[in-house]
Amino acid sequence: MLVTFVAPVVFVLEGAGGVAVAVPPEEEPMTTITEVPGVAAVAPAAAGRGYGFSAPLVAPLLFLAVAAVAAVAPGVLTGVDPLAADPLHALAGPSAQHWFGTDHLGRDVLSRVVHGAGHSLSIGAAAVLLAAGVGTLLGVLAGLSPRYLDELLSRLFDVVATFPELLLALLVIAITGPGTGNVILAIGIAQIPNYARVIRAQTFVVRRSGYVEQAVTFGLARPVLIARHVLPNVLGPLPVLATIGMGTAIIATSGLSFLGMGPQPPSPEWGSMLSEARNYLRVAWWTVFFPGLSVTLTVISLTLVGRRLQRRFEGRNR
Amino acid sequence: MSTLTLTRRRGLAAAGWLGPVVRRLGAGVAVLWAAATAAYLALMLVPGDTVDVLVGDGLDTPERRAQIIAEWGLDRSPLQQYGDYLLRLLQGDLGHSYILQRGVGEILSSQILPTVQLALTAALFGVVLALLLALSTAGRRSWLGGLAGLSELVVVSVPPFLIGILLLAVFSFTLGWFPVSGDRGLVSLVLPGLALGLQIAGVLGQVLREGLERALEEPFAVTARSRGITEWRLVARHALRHALLPAVTLTGWFTGYLLGGAIIVEAVFGRPGLGQVTVNAVTGKDMPLVMAVVLISALAYVTVSTIVDLAYLAIDPRLRRSR
């Protein structure tokens, strides 16, 4: 509902709870945006105004900056080779030499966590790019199309959305096989309907808004109208969706890696590190703790930033 | 009031129930058919020879290829193939795993029970925790709400398998309260159920709390308070229903999450179930099996969504209008 973006967020998407009585027969029944990209986005979305917990953004932004540096230039943060095994010092606890300890093969956990950021973040970002790009395109197309085409596309989104995301991703991997590129494809495809649905609903809201109608009275040609008033307002929630969606994608990536479908060993990736490390949990907590903390903090930071963006967006539209 | 309730029930059709119910059931069936078709098309559109795809990583013998061609009707026209496929599904025949050399239906039915148990346990944990969290913090002291919000944020930001690992570390390894793995009765359901259910509690708790808080600010809440109602009763009789509306729409998502999450959590806890079957099938490219799992999840999703839609009609009278 509401979508406010969910509108849930709908955002927008105001209101679903909207009073049905007032809806003239011609109107779209009710914009119900139930599905939101990912777990994290669900709550704010469905709640409409909901921001959930929020905190000063300094810490999240700082953390994301460090993570970004780690992803782009891991050499800046660590000089140690993430693949260099040292069986003599396997499962050694944190020390001055190995801040985060070593894993079962004696590899430096800090270095692996830092180099793992590249895999985790880039897979997440690429998947979001794919999902948001295709989803937005389809969503806008549906929202602006004549009724029958919109119906067709919407039903298509509905159908794809009936497949649980992880299972859809697994289906893609079953066809393509494991690996970095295939994980991006799998997660990206699985999340397309989320973006498509939200953007479609948003397009609908904007298309029927008072200001678009007003712009018609200025005599704007349809393409100008769409470029000047519809698209910018439709795309407004995209940064919010993408930020929060990236958190979701990172969780999904780590999940697939955990199952062994992601980047193949020995490349460091947070999810696959966790998968290996859990066998040594009893003797070496640090092998689980640090990659786990990295995933969690990354997702929390992204969510907090996303919520702040959402608040700004909604503040502007109210 | 009892007289009112009686008449309400008698006038089911008149009150506008019939139309929406039929419409929603019809939509559910249509979506299922479309989902089956989509899965079929996906399989056929995979580049390469369909027979190769169906063989997967299994033994590739001429006999097996002949078996596949016969069973999938690959020597016939595409339309006939598709018709056969639908017909088989309708009869409950999910096909044959050429790697395990067993019927897919047989494999799944032997493994589905533990997964359903796990999902239901998780759903129960999630809903109960969410309700407790929301009811105890909505509209109360702000620090309590803040604390709840923070825990919800953390819980939804930790991958479920990590939650599972941490639970194992604390409750099994350190405290020894629960078995480490396997399926040994109800006790062994607790930790996996929690690992899977916590996320639901986090998301649902947040939605419920915000829904409650919003409802408590609505004009009808002021009116209700002006009648001398207690806050507790206001929440129970008025606000909760409003808060449930957005929460209920998430149920479809929860179903998908439970099915997907179960695969991962089963792997963490070494539980038998659909998870292991699926992971093995994906790794071995056992397409008939993977497709069957995907279709079963779609069926579960559609069933739950349809039930939710109907529940919606019960909660929100504004939707009960047939055109």
Place this chain on the structure above:
Amino acid sequence: MSLIDVEDLRVGFPKAGVRAVRGVSLSIAAGECVAIVGESGSGKSVTARSLVGLAGPGAEVTASRFEVNDRDALRFGARDWRRLRGRFAGLVLQDALTSLDPLRTVGDEIAEVLTIHDVVPRAARGERVIELLEAVGVPEPEVRARQYAHQLSGGLRQRALIASAIAASPPLIIADEPTTALDVTVQAQILRLLAARKDEGTALLMISHDLAVVSAVADRVLVMKDGVIVEEGPTGRVLSAPRHDYTKLLLAAVPSAASRGTRLSAIAAGGIALRTPLPERTVDRTAPVLEVSGLSAAYGSRTVVDDVSFEVHPGETLGIVGESGSGKTTVARLVLGLLEPASGEVRLGGEPWSGIRERRRRSRRSRIQVISQNPLDSFDPRYTVGRLVAEPLRGSSSGNGSSRGGSSGDDFLRDVSSESGFPRSVSSESFPRSVSPESEVARGLSSESGFSRAAPFRRGSSRGVLADRVAELLHRVGLPADVAGRHPRRLSGGQRQRVAIARALATRPDVLVCDEPVSALDVSIQAQVLDLLAEIQAAYGTALIFISHDLGVVHHVADRVLVMRGGQVVEEGHVDEVFFLPRHDYTRELLGAVPKLVSAEP
């Protein structure tokens, strides 16, 4: 004996930094009707709600004396307040659609009071609910009790809300804007209902922004402004001989037949509100600028506009009145070319306006503009005021200005020549426009940039000219130039409406459609906006189509009026004729329902 006796009531919201009520004293005797009147933000609602302990979350309430039902409310705990609510005082809020729980039946809502205060035995509750609904004049109470708020009409809903307020027979009803969302005829019924409760001995505290509404019912009136009571006294005295300048201003601001041709935003001076005349306005009767004939429209199978015809001449104001669902807004959309009529025709400037392709309409759209009830909805949320006002002047829409001083007319001609063999319009030249500083600017603009539809605004040099033009328009509507850089969200309701007017004026339209333009505004702000519209009309000879549910406003502004009901025009004519000598029953009913204000005029 006083039901309520409060001295020096102060209510603040420290977190928001708001002091909503700053020292209000008031008492309500049993059986008395007291009204608090004020504009938005005056603190009237907060005052009323504090009396039942519902000032809101985070409110700090203090008073030197606060007696409710002869008990010291300053020492009340939550439980004491709860016992009083419903039993001692019932609350009726503005809109029953949101003030009744939409997920529960009306009967359940009313029964709730009975349950909480255990008014009647459980078994008798159902019956009591029916009796209560009957008492407030709801027909078929057995059926209604089982329905939900959204299934009832506005009037029935409000009655049900009142039934729930009186269910425990409280000696006091607090009604906060109880009729604001209702049509006049329904409003009159609800006011009669409340008056009847008063006659039966229930005390009434009415909160309203509308002096006329309370004048019929209230014994005493308190006028509130900025959290204090500026004037109080018996209703008749306050209305006929107001003492405080603010009261005088409020009374003078109410539009009516008597205020025609004069400014509403009068300055109260020396005891008499001076009415200064508005500038002269001339109506050019030679040819109508807009002709509507036999217009019909339908949503699906429901006909919403049925065979509507009228003409509007340059400089004229045509009023359209009607209650909700009368089709008046649909007429506006038809006239604006936003909706194609099912049958009938609209002609603008003598040329077809309906039934033609949008492409052919586009170039002429600058000739007819609209302002609506909620300007914020019509503003692109990303735009600043300056950008909003400049938009109609920018490329692709219309050029502005012409060598003849007429803007849109010339634009029309240019388009015609560039587009097809469309005949030159004679009518567009037939109404000369007054030459004002603005047209000078416009001329400068057009000669410098000479932009047309095909050449969107892009030259750097014209950017400055455009900014000048925007400043000019803002100045024209009484806004400071620095507003241009601000966002409309940061402006007040009146300022936003001014921005909307500035934007509508940008293309110097021949016709301005005003759809409930002042309905969301306070009386004093409404007065300013109406005065502004009148000035602009006098200066430019714009024809106005003024749509409103408020008969007083329409009588003040309109030359001729259409009375609409169920999509049809039931009566039309000169506004004095229609309103003073109504021929149709419905018009009579409407007029009879309008709350009468004892005029402040001597």
